[in-house]
Amino acid sequence: MEDRFDYIEGRLEQLIPHSSCLLASVHACGILSDILVATAAKHTIPLAVVPCCHSRKRIVLQHASSYAKDMYDDIINTKGSIPDLADKLDEARMIALDKAGLDVKEVFLPSLFTGKGRLIMGFSKSNGQAQFESNISSHDEQIPNQTLRRKGQMPPLESTSSSSSIISKPVFMRGFTIPCQDDIEHKRLVSKLAGREAAVKRKELMHNRHHDSSPKMDISVWLPDEDVGLSGDALSAIVESKHSVKCSVQKLEQYVNPAGRRSITFRVQYSGFDTTILSFDKAKVMHDELYKLIPDAFPGIECR
Numbered sequence: 001m002e003d004r005f006d007y008i009e010g011r012l013e014q015l016i017p018h019s020s021c022l023l024a025s026v027h028a029c030g031i032l033s034d035i036l037v038a039t040a041a042k043h044t045i046p047l048a049v050v051p052c053c054h055s056r057k058r059i060v061l062q063h064a065s066s067y068a069k070d071m072y073d074d075i076i077n078t079k080g081s082i083p084d085l086a087d088k089l090d091e092a093r094m095i096a097l098d099k100a101g102l103d104v105k106e107v108f109l110p111s112l113f114t115g116k117g118r119l120i121m122g123f124s125k126s127n128g129q130a131q132f133e134s135n136i137s138s139h140d141e142q143i144p145n146q147t148l149r150r151k152g153q154m155p156p157l158e159s160t161s162s163s164s165s166i167i168s169k170p171v172f173m174r175g176f177t178i179p180c181q182d183d184i185e186h187k188r189l190v191s192k193l194a195g196r197e198a199a200v201k202r203k204e205l206m207h208n209r210h211h212d213s214s215p216k217m218d219i220s221v222w223l224p225d226e227d228v229g230l231s232g233d234a235l236s237a238i239v240e241s242k243h244s245v246k247c248s249v250q251k252l253e254q255y256v257n258p259a260g261r262r263s264i265t266f267r268v269q270y271s272g273f274d275t276t277i278l279s280f281d282k283a284k285v286m287h288d289e290l291y292k293l294i295p296d297a298f299p300g301i302e303c304r
Contacts, residue, residue, distance in 0.1 A: 006194035021180035034064040041100035047122040065096035097122040209280035214271035224300030
């Protein structure tokens with residue numbers, strides 16, 4: 001049974017939804033419920049979610065579905081406490097799914113498990129697109145320009161402005177998305193992302209400087225008049241002779257100042273072997289060491 005499932009550690013915004021998948025979550029805390037609802041509404045795909053930790057904080061609700069923006073607006077701007085906050089928020093979520101063209105069903109969970117918990121389900125309609133257009137047309141009549149949003153209005157799932165979009169920024173986890181299409185090709189892609197080892201490597205990469213597994217740093221030197229054998233290969237050899245890493249060096253540019261003094265800049269890339277992620281801090285230590293070794297290895301050269 002276990003070989004039918006792949007467990008991937010990531011962000012909900014990194015899902016690439018597809019109509020062949022079901023978005024499902026038990027006790028999706030606060031913002032997680034709104035991201036799931038927004039994703040299901042945007043792509044008109046099935047959803048089953050048990051919300052929890054209801055909150056009307058703007059920083060939470062800014063990620064909610066745009067299809068119920070009036071209701072979310074009222075929740076945010078109501079003064080004082082809202083005794084039935086959970087009911088109002090879940091109602092807004094269900095209306096958002098309905099306006100997106102999904103059949104919506106609400107089921108209350110047995111009190112044995114939770115006092116007020118509910119399961120919200122959205123099912124695809126055969127005429128989902130037509131239903132979406134008829135439901136949303138009158139809703140948008142008061143907003144002729146969708147790019148202009150009033151205070152409290154929920155942003156859409158996707159936006160040209162990174163500050164108002166809930167799609168995770170590429171720099172956060174470069175190239176990391178989770179395809180949900182139910183076919184052999186995409187299942188293979190998902191399997192490669194699954195597991196603790198893959199998750200640890202992604203986190204290492206995320207926290208590395210510039211999110212790069214092989215850090216790059218520049219080094220500039222003043223050149224003497226005579227040729228002392230300085231080259232990219234020579235610099236690589238120095239690093240690799242002292243450390244168990246791969247080092248590649250690219251010549252970037254040469255510069256001559258008004259006095260005629262020449263300089264050159266190299267870009268040095270430090271890489272671990274195989275798929276090892278080399279931390280920026282370790283690469284920086286090697287780079288600083290290279291700076292100190294160059295004048296001795298190439299007499300007459302000065303590091304800038």
